[in-house]
Amino acid sequence: MVFEPKIVGFLCNWCSYAGADLAGTSRMTYAPNVRPIRVMCSGRVDPTFVIKAFLEGADGVLVAGCHPPSDCHYQEGNLKTMRRIPLLKKMLKQMGIEEGRLRLEWVSASEGAKWARVVNEFTEQVRTLGPLNWKVPQPKGGKH
Amino acid sequence: MEKYKLAFYWASSCGGCEVAVLDIHENILKVIEIADILFWPVALDFKYKDVEAMKDNHIDVCFFNGAIRMSEQEHLAHLLRKKSKIMVAFGACACHGSIPGLANFFYRDEVMNRAYLETPSTVNPENILPQEVTKVKEGEITIPEFYDTVHTLGQTVKVDYFVPGCPPVPDQIMTLVEALIKKELPPEGSVIAGDKTLCDTCERLREEKIVPQFKRLVEVIPNNEKCFLEEGIICCGPATRSGCGNRCINANQPCRGCFGPAPEIHDQGAKLLSAIASISSINEEERVGEFVNSIPDPAGYFYRFTLPYSMLKRKLIREEKK
């Protein structure tokens, strides 16, 4: 059986969510693996959101926002994201989470086709990486 | 007044927290006035069986320092919990895992190999590694199990008060002692430290809030007055709990985060990562690599004292070998 990765997508309200919507209304078919979550701005995606997604069973996380430098509705949110996600990738790699499981993309409201392509590509990429299977360690309750 | 019965225990710790108790100087006399010490392995000769023989809740307050890394420590945490009315996680190791918790970046066999085989100062031609069970002609000898994962005390047993810091400062100890004397204990689960971020209590000059380039401390001589972050030196102040008296800052060193996450912050490392990325002035996509490269070890730096307490807690657990 092929492995179907679970991917959590954080999409900013003003560009990327609208772009994904366009892909839908244009009846494009693309991989169904992304569970989209609408956030007001990609800059709102706190690193803990990404970590929580992995902890709770995501195999990949996709963050999508407005094109830099100046498309962000809140002016600089996307610039923060642009620095934050790569540093987070580096940190997660140290924790054993491959960089390929986290992806940042810029998708505008008119880029329905790009959204569909990104989702397809990323789904394949995470499929190749396989399940993440994050397990939270528990104390053993051991006796001496 | 009947005296309080105290116990002190050290689990996976450096011993610094044991000494920190003595930093209260002559105030130790106040402690002796109100309390007897029933158990303190570092200073007094007691046996575990003495503790086992006590009635439940016999000890009033147990000061437990150190993280939980071995079965013996986990066992003692459970035993002392049962025998104590109040359990205090004393120090960063017990509260958040601290330095021993950095072992969670590795697996058990990596730690063992490093310690017993690979370090340049080790001479071990027969490659002998500690074994939990060894058969000798008189029978079996056992030593405690060394776990893959370091846990905090709070993950192991219920903790009543948390006293963070590597090590805690005398003020925190005296806050607890005074509370015991007055019999006015803080609510269960309280953290005995400040209730702000370190930055909120810091007097260094802050102006720009944007940083062109981050540097490692070895590459610069810090200016005595300016905010470290604004100079490009990573300071953990924005995500760290206040209450240490800003001891590193006052010694012209950036904060390393030993008081753990500030109130309302769940994950100290993630918060720091976010804060550092926010204040970089690099706005061109092609230059983001420069920013990322200027922080060589983000996980080690941002979780230096809190890895076992963090959301991820450790490096990915490997699948069991079949």
Ligand code: SF4
């Ligand atoms: S908190 Fe710091 S001083 Fe205390 S035992 Fe741990 S490493 Fe040592």
Ligand code: SF4
């Ligand atoms: S970052 Fe450090 S130096 Fe700057 S205000 Fe905060 S604690 Fe002080």
Ligand code: SF4
């Ligand atoms: S300045 Fe930071 S690292 Fe230094 S003692 Fe205070 S909390 Fe700990």
Ligand code: FES
């Ligand atoms: S609103 Fe789209 S990234 Fe800020």
